[in-house]
Amino acid sequence: MSLAIPAIFAGIAEPLISLTDLAIIGQIPENSATALAAVGTVGSFLSAIIWTIAQTKTSISSIVSRALGAGELTKASVLIPQAIWLNISLGLLIYVITYFLAPTIFHFYTNEKPVLDIAVSYYKIRAFGFPFTLCAFAIFGIFRGIQNTSWAMIASLTGAAVNIILTYILVLGSPFSESYGIEGAAIASVIAQATLLLVALFFLYKKTSYRITLPDFNNLYLLKKHVQLTANFFLRTLAINVAIYLSYRYANNYGIEQAATHAILMNIWLFFSFLIDGFANAGNALGGKLLGSKDPDSLLYLSKKTNGYGIAIALILAILCGVAYPFLGHLFTDNSEVLKLLSITFWLVLVMQPINAVAFVYDGIFKGWGEASYLRNLLWILTGFVFIPVLLILDYFNLELFAIWLAFFTWMLGRSVLLHLKFKQKIKELL
Template sequence: MPAINSITPQSILSLAIPAIIAGIAEPLISLTDVAVIGNMKDNAVEGLLAVGLVGSFLSAIIWTLAQTKTSISSIVSNALGSDQLNKINSLIPQVIWINITLGILIYIVTAPLATWIFTLYNTKGTTLFLSISYYQIRAIGFPITLSAFAIFGVFRGIQNTAWAMIASISGALINVILDYTLVYGIGDLIPSYGIMGAAYASLAAQIVMLIIALYFLYHKTPFQLHRLSWNPHPKLKRHIALTANFFLRTAAINVAIFLSYRYASGYGDEYGATHAILMNIWLFFSFFIDGFASAGNAIGGKLLGSNDAQGLKYLGKTTTTYGVMVALILVVLCGFFYNTIGIQFTDSAIVFDLFLSTFWIVLIMQPINAVAFVFDGIFKGWGEASYLRNLLFLLTAFVFIPALLILDYFDFQLYAIWIAFGLWMLGRAIILAYKFHLKIKSM
């Protein structure tokens, strides 16, 4: 297919493929924790539910605060498109240090409140104890993860997702190795730490990712973390405004996820554990497909900066096509290995049966998710934070929550949760695709 204003399938894939690998590293860490803990000899179901609940809460905070990655990526890519990259040199260290400070503050506030937080998820007994213990270690990684994500946003803004890929995949490999080593132990050499071993493994993975990200920041970009100016950069206000709106957008997403775990836990530990597996697989698929959204984010911001309507039209069509194709491939592969996938995550017959009866809903959502994620990424690159915020508020309040309440009333249980998610994602896909085409016509 011929290039349109220098945008080719190759230029899209060169950003999307590394972004896919980088994106799946974080959910891969969570999936590894789920798989390893779900097969422990003692308290496997309780541990699985605890990891799912803590992972949900961690994701709620990290996704919300990590929207600084999206806003800084939008600003950097727009500066690149308008050939003004040199004018944001002092902005980058300010953003990264703000993220570090936020991470420390969140840890200080939430760590003492862990018991209260996880009681809100309907947890009790062994599950509550394990949740608190696991969280106390994982939460130390807040400032580490948030600073790494801000750096990844810089890389994406300058049209490079390979460096984030290297950092993320290195962290994921460290996590897999340490998970098996610390959770199960090695004979008399290393004791078995159980769920705490998974927490230490995840923390080590986050440290590795940050170290590698800092290396590329210092050696491959013009931005330096130590060159901090105490005079706020002129674009810092725009960054904060974008981030605030992305915060609120993500908060709406996390309301849906919180309610899903609360309802699932209320149905029983086995239901909660099953939902933890399904949610982690859903997130893994989401981050996988989100690689094309990352390409749309980076290239879309650059094309908007150069006012290239034709390039944007081509970008939207191509990234959507690729995203849907990848989603369909994932669906077909999981269809072939439907039973085998469930076995990897649990030894509980009840959890396994619940998984088999519900997993198909997660699968049929994937092509819809692909469309929603791709256009969501492009809108982020455009800096359309307030529009995305309002859309997620409306869909959560008037689609997800009513669907969940109605279906729960009729005792659909896990089906209620996942059908509600399906309708929620369908709304995002349709509205964003329509809004994108209106935007292109107006340029």
């Protein structure tokens, strides 16, 4: 719990930034549905990139935590500057490439010119934060590997607080500044990401012995392992992003109101996912450590506890949102058509939460074990043979948003069941 609770607060910072942008942008007097659809579309692509590059954090955590469990932590120190500089370089590369390709990228999501123009303008500013985010992710991976998630929590919540305050001021204006509209939300997000990194650097230098020095390229053993793990985690996450991309593509084809509704549903779903994912992060840190020390009994205990807590949190979230069901939509928009669509589809997101919890917990434990290739194969199989067929069949029957979210439901159910069975098999092998 000392790992999971801070990890929960750290994990919700990024989706909280996206939810804040949606809630405040939805209050813009003119064309709020178009603005929501545009920001939601960018949010989908940003989630794809961030989820993919966040796997560098998971890989570092896995290597460091297993070294900690085996009593060989000093051997991992050479990896730290190598991984951090690799992430910074990767962030700059992604920014430069996607900045110039932004019109082409978002054309794949939507053909609505007003939505496309706003999306490109918003993205070109917000993407400037990629190098900050990737550097912070590498540092967070170190913290988690040495069994500390509190420092990442403080950094993430500080960044989220800065984002909320600045987004409100820059989007809607204040007595001391003019309104910058959607561009203001992007500027606020970049400043928040820079703030988050500064806080992370403070803890790295104040609380650990690690420093961002020039990397040692004479010892590349752990860096090669890190890159191999990260590549498989990348491919795993790419399968998730294919599902999310298709969901936005279909939602945009259904109309602007449907696209805006899907953007709200997806961002709430991601917020819930990152919140519950705190227990997965604890499983990631402890799972690697316990495998390193070869302790199957404690791994079994870890699984039961983290699943129990994850399901409990999921049920609490579902109940609270069920009580607030008639009012939640108004936090994001006053568009009557969007509110109507939300009222008839949001229950699907709530029903999925306990199933999601089980999938996320096992996913975190398997990441800690370094089981990147298994997770990669599982996600591609489920995306190709469950999510896509269900989406296509239900879309054929004109179920629109229901087609999308029932596809996600069956996809998550498959993840939770198959990961549970694989975990039981792994424990038997260790006993």
